[in-house]
Amino acid sequence: MWKDKAMRLLMLSAASTSIFLVALIFIFLMKESAPFALKPGLGALIDRQWIPVSFVQEHFGILSLVTGSALVTGLSMLFTIPLSVLGAIYIAEIASPVEREILKPFIELLASIPSVVLGFFGLVVLAPLIKNLFGLGTGLSALTGAMLLTLMAIPTVITLSEDAIMSVPRAYKDASQALGASDLQTIFQVIIPAALPGIIAAIMLGVGRVIGETMAVLMVTGNSAIMTWSPLAPVRTMTATIAAEMGEVSFGSLHYQALFWIGLVLLAVTFILNVIAQRVLVRYGMMK
């Protein structure tokens, strides 16, 4: 009897580890960042300038970092969504079994490339290309980062979208074809609408992946904290800022706390994206 109870307890604690860890991380983030909220106050974060180390006046405005992240993510989605959705449609609906056998392993391979290797590729190949193409002073720009992030997001979005398309019941396709619809009409008027919630969730998770990506953007976006909406300008993202500065910051300083606030904002954004994706899936019965 006591063995059953002990075993049960053991398994329960194993299963709850992740809850415990998430709570711990959250508490830790709050604890480290809390003093900043009292002095100089959260208003200091809403500032265009990020000058965390200065002999004159320090600025902890994260606005330029937020726009940097938003610009890179938005651009990346501009490439990712059409490429992934069209690719997923092809793989799920049109490709012959042989084509599928060839395409799928390559997509999985793309997913397994370490981001630092992709970053290296971006630095050596992509950045010079963009520099010459647009006649810029530097090829390190939001666009370069977005293109790399697209490579990283595509496997996730394509695979999940393909799952969503594949899970559309065969009976819908039969019904549409029996009414005289062409393959294209069937795909765009029956299958895609039926798979749309799954595709939207896939895109949301892709956005989450892109916004949280650090290494590649750190290497190719130029890292200048200026507020801009130009795709060809160098930008600095939230993640790159934390990664670049956390190593050198003096422990417990305002700069240190501000970096934690950036982390909290990132956490909030990805959390919200996940919740929306889950809601969409549950609402349309694609997840319990």
Place this chain on the structure above:
Amino acid sequence: MVETSPFPADTEHVITTSKVNFFYGATQALFDITMDIPGRRVTAFIGPSGCGKSTFLRIFNRMNDTISGTRLEGDVRINGEDIYENGSNVVRLRRKVGMVFQKSNPFPKSIFDNVAYGPRIHGTHDRQQLAEIVEKSLIRSALWDEVKDRLETNALGLSGGQQQRLCIARALAVGPDILLMDEPASALDPKSTIRIEDLIGELRNEYTIVIVTHNMQQAARISDYTAFFYEGHLVEFNATKKIFTKPREKQTEDYITGRFG
């Protein structure tokens, strides 16, 4: 084989097949089927599972084309036209030959959009015109009174029997002459089954209906002619009354009396 034709002299045969053989890859599913199906009558296909009756039904609207590795030999004509001829128009064929499936399969769209789907893909976009088609089709399929106040709600909220009648309305909306039904009531409760059977009775004078069924009582109740299939062969085709009272073949008799199947 057939001594006397079961059909009255003035019968118009809408679907005619001659020496049809059908293959799934290397497996032959149908053998030398020659059969004339009369217009504006209900013809039932009966036989044990795997006898080829559904495969044969799906030849008439070329739905087997969607399965890779299938092959057909022989001649299949609808209103005299060879539907497997090179360059024959599948879209036009399927407008004329509607199909209702075993499991009701409405799209996850509104009731209105389900019925309007066919007309829309064939180029009708006028809202007023679509509304008329939808109403007419739903009245025809005996569903209008139940759904007229909620045409914009999702079709998946309907009961199983209502969904199947919606699928019939959807098939009728493109204006077919022939309706193929592949065990349309086998997944329904008895009450919904009766409604579908009544509906077939109402449609019989306007459409050529071919129905595959597992249920012999159903075939006896609703059909004018019955064809019995066994292991890919057409064993017997005759007036339903004849088949169920005085079958010519021993195999048919064994099947309808429940000795096998």
